[in-house]
Amino acid sequence: MSLGHQLAAWDLLPGELSPQERVVLLALAEDARSGRDTCSPGHRDTCSPGHKVLTARTGLGRSQLSATSARLVSRGLVVLAERARRGRNAVYRLLFAERERPANQTQNPPTGTDHDGQSVRTAGSLPGSSSPRKNPVARTRQAASKIRRAEPTILPPSNAPTNRLRPAPRPDLSALPDPPEWAVEAARGHHQGDDVVSGDAPVDQVPDSAVSFADAAARLGLSTGTVHRYCAPSSGKLRRVGTGVSLASVEALAG
CATH class of the missing domain: 1.10.10 (Arc Repressor Mutant, subunit A)
Known part of the structure; x- marks a missing residue:
């Protein structure tokens, strides 16, 4: 073509x-x-x-x-x-x-004369209107040559700092008010009916009115997991006291 x-x-x-x-x-x-x-x-x-x-x-x-x-x-x-x-x-x-x-396309556009004697172009005769049309292929090649002559773009390294959002600072817990006394007492002890086990006692310490889960399982002839399920509120067969099982509930279930 x-x-x-x-x-x-x-x-x-x-x-x-x-x-x-x-x-x-x-x-x-x-x-x-x-x-x-x-x-x-x-x-x-x-x-x-x-x-x-x-x-x-x-x-x-x-x-x-x-x-x-x-x-x-x-x-x-x-x-x-x-x-x-x-x-x-x-x-x-x-x-x-x-x-x-x-001939009217090759010659220069007509000019007129204003009141000061200076030559001016008439309306509708722009300088570029009489120039020959440029080949679009040549314009494309010229634009491509300008792109090739341009300096290469240098990208920043991958470890360069970016505009990422910084995390919000953590709140100062020392500025919070002290909790009330009833909240401190509730956190120290676990209430199970009338029996209370103090939070200051060791975890493995079992009160006198209770037995451990292993002893309860041995007396009832059950596994330790079954004893834990019986102590759940949904079951209600055994009553938990502190870190053990209520002795009265074990004897009632065994009897």
Whole structure:
């Protein structure tokens, strides 16, 4: 695909071509060979698309396509270099790409004179309006070269400090008020009915009115785990006193 031939087809003035003729020119320019084609230097500005290809691109019938091509040849925009033969398509040479631009586009825009005698440009004639259109491929290459010439971006190391949120400081427990006396007494002792075991006593100390879990299991002929389940509030078969089992509840269950 030759982008230069397509741009040249678009640059033709609207009054010179009908919509059908411009569509056919664009379809031919899509297969045109440019001057950079080193494989076939003698076929510059030529193309040989098939009839089915042109019909699919333009949407015209056979008769309309033939009539439009004849009008382009008569206007000197396209010339038929080789006629279609068996096994080969017709070869067209595009002449509109070599045509000079109109004089009103190449010359500088008209200027006027203000009341001080200084020249000013007339409205609608900007400096860039008369400049030729730049190839978009060249603009892409120029932008890519600027990116390559730019200095590389240096990223910070992975262990560099970041803007992470810091955890909130822990509250100062020394500033809290002292708990009431009833809370301290409740924390020191475990209340089980009328029997109270002081929190100051050792953990393995069992009061006189209670027996250990092992002794209770031996007297009842049960396992220690079963005795623990019987002491649970949901069971109620045994009553726990401190770190042991109430002797009265063991004797009542055994009797």
